[in-house]
Amino acid sequence: MVFESLADKLQQTFKKLRGRGKLSEGDVADALKEVRLALLEADVNFKVVKDLIAKIKERAIGQEVLESLTPAQHVIKIVNEELANLMGGTQSRIVIASKPPTVVMLVGLQGAGKTTTAGKLANHLKRQGKRPLLVAGDIYRPAAIKQLQVLGEQLDIPVFTLGDKERPVDIAKKAVEQALSMARDIIIIDTAGRLHINEELMQELKSIKQTVRPHEILLVVDAMTGQDAVTVAEAFNNDLGIDGIILTKLDGDARGGAALSVKAVTGKPIKFAGMGEKLDALEPFHPDRMASRILGM
């Protein structure tokens, strides 16, 4: 497989570097070429890769590194550090409002995993002693409401719906109003999948935001996403303002470069990782592990 051979190559490159006492600028440049390929193969955005490599080069080609006793180790460390830096620290928390209910809204492209993640997140919060309410805000996709209801039933967590004839903004508003009378302290709003270029549907999200003032707007991103991840994340962040990212479908063999890309362009933390279809398959996000995964190591 392409991925594996590249990862192997990278390992060899690093090994070669390690094997040498001294490094020339050319040695470092060659190694960074391999790093660049690995990042591109992992679907890190083209421009993000360019900036990242420039940054690493700047640090790696200094006297300090080249003349140190273990230059290779130094270079490898810089690569890992810069990757992990870009990816941010662990922040797998939902900000809880001082006055309940805390309002969380999930947004993203079609099929990214929003509805499933809504269920997982509700489950996660319930286990922390919270009393979540799921809100069926997708009135478009066939059986989207039913899908959330099935998940709610499996979790024994109530689902608020007004059917598919009311506007999502009204559904969200009523859900907030009713949350307290239902003794629910966190509401999680599922929204319909939409393209970032669909103005009408992006406006719908803005209206919900203006009306219910969510404490957390989380962008759900499929880990298999390619170069388009930055365009999507930038658009959602610019139009709507997001507070964090949830990366889904990391249980496969996707290297997940989209993670680095969306983090780089939005600056917003990746809060959780989806690791499967089951409702307990939500994990805290580990930036360092993700960095190694992207490099294929």
Add this chain to the structure above:
Amino acid sequence: VGYAKIDDELLDDLEAVLLSADVGVPTTSVLLNDIRKGIKGKEINSPDDLRPFLRTKISDMLQNGSGVLTLTEQPPTVILVVGVNGVGKTTTIGKLANYYRQEGHNVIVAAADTFRAAAIDQLEIWGNRVGVDVIKHSEGSDPAAVAFDAVQAAKARKADVLIIDTAGRLHTKTNLMEELKKISRVANREIPGAPHETLLVLDATTGQNAISQAKFFSDTVFVSGVVLTKLDGTAKGGVIVAIGNELGIPVKWVGVGEGVNDLRPFAAAEFAAALFADK
């Protein structure tokens, strides 16, 4: 004269376009090498020749065997639809059912995704929308048993086309991939030659992982074609060039929206042109 103008900067720009469209490093290298050869062989004489040259090369990589399926003489023609989670399988089946129905055929769809919450309801809504029968069991039942019943129903009701929906599954999950084999085998046992078409649905937003998807799925079942969905967004879906180049699997359809009519036969030249559209 033009030779001098095709400098490294121009080639770097083209590389950027291809990589940004998800064509991937290996296939991009192949294409850039083709260009270098084209310049040497005087096929490319000025920068203006570059894009048409690339478009042709890319359509060539995509061309082989595309085209819409001809239905079998002896009905029903069985179409199995597979792919990873959330790519657009069920929606595509709704659109395909509508297409064949508009062509005057009698269509049945089978809800063999018995796993995902409300997947059966979703297909039923599509069935009602386009006016085709849906064969279903309850959630959690054996998908191969649904396929078996659907094949029997298709024969008994003299359907022309049977389209089988399957649960989304990551290609790395061996037990779920085995389940697909079983579904395919059941159809084949009841109707020789079935499934006549196995469509792998790929999301245009997906990057290099789509190559891995195509490899694993075609190692499991005989994938006869790809459906590339969500081309109505800003993603170019360039990874199918790599799939065409490396695996030779043809693209048959593209999805361009969530509506019932948002399905188009794949056109390689048009697709190749769109890769460079806004540059």
